[in-house]
Amino acid sequence: MIFDTIVGISTKLGESAVSVVRISGEDSISIADKIFRGKDLKSVQSHSTHYGTIVDGDEMIDEVMVTIFLNPRSFTTEDTVEITCHGGYLIANEIVKLLLINGARLATNGEFTRRAYLNGRIDLTKAESIMDMISAKTRTQLQVATFALKGDIFSLVKDLQDDLLNIIAQIEVNIDYPEYDDAIVITKEIIKPKIEELLAKINTTIKHSSTGKIIREGIKTVIIGRPNVGKSSLLNSLLKEDKAIVTEISGTTRDLIEAELNLSGIILKLIDTAGIRETEDIVEKIGIEKTKKAIEEAALVLLVLDQSQSLTILDKELLDLTKSKPRILIGNKMDLGKIIDIQGESIIPISAKDKVGLELIENEVKKLFIDESLIDNHETILSNTRHISKLEETKKNLEDALQATLELLPVDMIEIDLKNAWHNLGEITGDIASDTLIQTLFSRFCLGK
Ligand SMILES: Nc1nc2c(ncn2[C@@H]2O[C@H](COP(=O)(O)OP(=O)(O)OP(=O)(O)O)[C@@H](O)[C@H]2O)c(=O)[nH]1
Ligand SMILES: [Mg+2]
Structure with a gap:
């Protein structure tokens, strides 16, 4: 996806050694180049850092280091520029103002991370984990937050989805080829233990998540x-x-x-x-x-x-x-x-x-x-309330499906429950996510992240 070019201050304003101004989008390098003296940024390699000055016309604003990340090898997957300037309350803001004048737009909360997600670089659980890591106050909170960053939550959910797809496939085969008299009965007999097995996995994950939730909250x-x-x-x-x-x-x-x-x-x-x-x-x-x-x-x-x-x-x-x-x-x-x-x-x-x-x-x-x-065994633990409640909805869908295998309902009724379960799992990783969800989720991020 191609978006406009955004700018944000990624560090906290205040007296400190350095601040970082981040620019991302198609025009980020040409816009940064307009206010940078020292090198032609348009012709430098990716992942290279350059010394120079930021200028407003003839006036020097600050002495800085500029790092270039070329698409797709950046956090957002877009061309990205990071300007490391001196800290304080003023300098970073002055640089942002110059970038705005030259064509960038001010980023909203979490917009860089949102782009990383929309451009397919990270899934929702990773994005949320970054937020949790930033707000972690204890070492254990950090440990639980990194599960998602390492991709553990993503794999856990994907494995559950794969199991589900296998069951759905089994049903579809029998719906498509119902020539056997007992197809429906057989299907139910085959899928029932599979649903039970999946439910058991989900129940364990939900049980463990109470520890995760306590650690996080x-x-x-x-x-x-x-x-x-x-x-x-x-x-x-x-x-x-x-x-x-x-x-x-x-x-x-x-x-x-x-x-x-x-x-x-x-x-x-x-x-x-x-x-x-x-x-x-x-x-x-x-x-x-x-x-x-x-x-x-x-x-x-x-x-x-x-x-x-x-x-x-x-x-x-x-x-x-x-x-x-x-x-x-x-x-x-x-x-x-x-x-x-x-x-x-x-x-x-x-x-x-x-x-x-x-x-x-x-x-x-x-x-x-x-x-x-x-915690001692480094088990993957869910800690995010959103993930846990989606998993609980999945559990409910599977329980309905299980119930349907016991009743005289046609198998395609079971399939509806299973597809709902699949959908709920997809919302955890963001495979399936509504605009409202994305909007609210990223608005909780800090500016410049
Ligand atoms: N001997 C002894 N006195 C204690 C101990 N803990 C508290 N106290 C005393 O008990 C009195 C009441 O203590 P507080 O902590 O104010 O009690 P509280 O339950 O908050 O009281 P309220 O706010 O009035 O409801 C104080 O004089 C304390 O010094 C203890 O372990 N041993
Ligand atoms: Mg008291």
Whole structure:
């Protein structure tokens, strides 16, 4: 496909050694050449870098290095120029302005990557992985993001599509040559185990993806408990900073306090809450309402109890309120001894004040949410919600197909379900993708990428 020539700044503006301005499209070299002094860029080889200056008429703007990538050997597969200029807030913008005057257009978010996709250089999973790599905050997030870049997700989906095509082919043969009396019955008998096998593969991938999703997105975690049990102290100890105010006065925390914690590679999106109790204080009341909402929205509850005291009615209410949530019971103030008695559920003894026992919480979080063997064995894990939901739709199609093999439905009905499954898989890689999908997906990218 031939597109117009776009320009964008690929680095963050700010005081830094260098910035990179990127130009891509048919006229990128001739446009860059108009503002570059040092060499005739139109006659240089691909993958070569040249020293020179950027000029606005007779005025020198900056001393730069220019790298040329000739079509098709570039990220976008188009002729591409990368101008490495000095950093700062101004220079790169000045160069962009000159390029605009000379015929380039300002790139929209993610437009370079979008071209790489539209020109067939990368599939959607790779494009999305680049975005995930850029936003990764932990080494594990990076590891999961690179699966797609290496092509692992693409192959995984392609293999599933191949299996599907085999089944579809089997049906088509029998639809085309229905001379055998029992063709339909035989077809169903043959394809049923094949569909089951495919479903099993998909189920395993979906199961593993819960670990991937947690790694990519983190765990929304709420710290709750009655007033004064040490919720804010726990937040502070986990973060290793005094983020929340801690006092011996009940009802110290009034509003939600949010913070992010990197728990050896897993991001906990922590929320410290106002302790729940009956109160007439209007500010505290609002705080408590927010706590209740935060509990509903959380994926994990850390319920803090004071283990130096016996359970109160409030503790019991909170235990009841969160019984169907993934939760960890934390017995704080272990330095004051243990009086609390809880049956049938383990409680992790800690002292938030003395920072003792915190690693036990970490272990428990991992036990609840992460299959570490997958990471250790470098298994391919899906982590992107879009991919996972498409795979879930595929699963549904296959279940329908399986059901149809059991009923007295004609085989071409089964084929419809299988084709839908194939279509859903195609949307993961972008084999089949609507304009709206492409539009929204790439608009989430940063400028210049
Ligand atoms: N002995 C002991 N005291 C603790 C421990 N953790 C917290 N405290 C004390 O308990 C009191 C309450 O701590 P906070 O962290 O403010 O409790 P909270 O649950 O956030 O209280 P509210 O915000 O009022 O709901 C403070 O005086 C803390 O110093 C602990 O492990 N041992
Ligand atoms: Mg507090």
